[in-house]
Amino acid sequence: MIPSTLRRGLVLAPLAALAGCNTVVLNPSGDIAAQQAHLIVISTLLMLLIIIPVIALTLWYAHKYRASNTEAEYLPDWDHSTKLELVIWGAPLLIIIVLGLITWIYTHKLDPYRPLDRLDANRPLPASAKPLVVQAVAMDWKWLFIYPEQGIATVNELVVPVDVPVRFKISATSVMNAFYVPELAGMIYAMPGMETSLNAVQNKPIKSVGFSANYSGAGYSDMRFSYRGVAQGDFDGWVKSVKDGGGNLNRASYLTLEKPSIKDPVRHYASVDNDMFYRVLNRCVADGVVCMDKMMMDDERKAREMAMRSMPQRAAATRLAQANGEVCTTPNNSVKK
Numbered sequence: 001m002i003p004s005t006l007r008r009g010l011v012l013a014p015l016a017a018l019a020g021c022n023t024v025v026l027n028p029s030g031d032i033a034a035q036q037a038h039l040i041v042i043s044t045l046l047m048l049l050i051i052i053p054v055i056a057l058t059l060w061y062a063h064k065y066r067a068s069n070t071e072a073e074y075l076p077d078w079d080h081s082t083k084l085e086l087v088i089w090g091a092p093l094l095i096i097i098v099l100g101l102i103t104w105i106y107t108h109k110l111d112p113y114r115p116l117d118r119l120d121a122n123r124p125l126p127a128s129a130k131p132l133v134v135q136a137v138a139m140d141w142k143w144l145f146i147y148p149e150q151g152i153a154t155v156n157e158l159v160v161p162v163d164v165p166v167r168f169k170i171s172a173t174s175v176m177n178a179f180y181v182p183e184l185a186g187m188i189y190a191m192p193g194m195e196t197s198l199n200a201v202q203n204k205p206i207k208s209v210g211f212s213a214n215y216s217g218a219g220y221s222d223m224r225f226s227y228r229g230v231a232q233g234d235f236d237g238w239v240k241s242v243k244d245g246g247g248n249l250n251r252a253s254y255l256t257l258e259k260p261s262i263k264d265p266v267r268h269y270a271s272v273d274n275d276m277f278y279r280v281l282n283r284c285v286a287d288g289v290v291c292m293d294k295m296m297m298d299d300e301r302k303a304r305e306m307a308m309r310s311m312p313q314r315a316a317a318t319r320l321a322q323a324n325g326e327v328c329t330t331p332n333n334s335v336k337k
């Protein structure tokens with residue numbers, strides 16, 4: 001027989017396991033992630049408005065109407081109460097309406113493609129602020145970051161200046177991954193042949209990690225990169241040190257880098273081919289491969305020509321007129337927006 005104090009203590013034991021948790025998701029240092037954390041807290045509290053009374057009432061009813069309690073009222077013919085119906089349907093309905101409204105507002109406000117309009121809750125975006133562009137590529141199983149304006153690239157290391165909006169362009173080399181830095185913003189899918197975006201800002205100097213949040217094979221669990229938010233001066237210094245470090249990411253070295261590898265160390269490249277991200281995105285880094293956008297344009301042209309050929313003359317003339325209309329619309333007769 002376990003003493004009752006110990007028994008009570010055991011109930012709380014799982015909480016002790018939570019004491020070691022890093023609560024970065026609820027307490028991040030980037031404004032976008034912070035707003036997402038607010039949404040999680042608000043939604044949870046709203047839902048608790050229903051959950052707590054329901055659980056409390058369930059326990060209370062179970063106790064009050066237990067078989068051994070002969071004192072409780074007994075109403076075998078009871079079948080309807082308008083008051084109860086109103087509470088049972090009205091309260092959850094109200095909460096769902098409020099929850100839906102808040103989620104709708106936040107979904108649009110935190111749209112990852114939407115350029116930022118503030119640095120944090122108290123500071124609007126200065127008119128002079130120019131976003132830093134970072135191209136992120138999920139490889140098997142490492143992360144490549146290209147800074148096109150600085151002309152540098154890194155593997156498994158992301159450094160951003162504090163209080164500067166960052167515009168991520170995200171893609172992948174072979175399978176789907178998800179780009180996720182808990183301190184900065186929510187996770188965004190990285191897909192081969194596609195480009196996804198994320199706008200975010202880091203508000204405090206920080207040393208943290210980012211990772212892939214979408215299972216992508218053998219090296220997935222080690223697919224982490226070091227993430228740092230640093231003051232603008234330190235960022236410039238870091239860029240300079242990468243530039244001084246040597247190494248060139250051209251098409252040949254990219255193809256070597258692209259080969260699957262696990263637990264890669266941080267690597268720096270002092271220079272990058274200008275169209276590197278374009279080639280990664282259009283899957284034409286290797287010599288002699290036609291870029292996807294060119295291929296698609298070609299296919300479209302061929303399809304159009306074939307349609308012309310197989311159609312009777314009048315239909316072809318109509319189709320041609322349509323095709324031309326789609327390509328060159330003047331402001332006056334353009335499609336309604």
Ligand SMILES: [Cu+2]
Nearest residue numbers: 178189213214
């Ligand atoms: Cu999912």
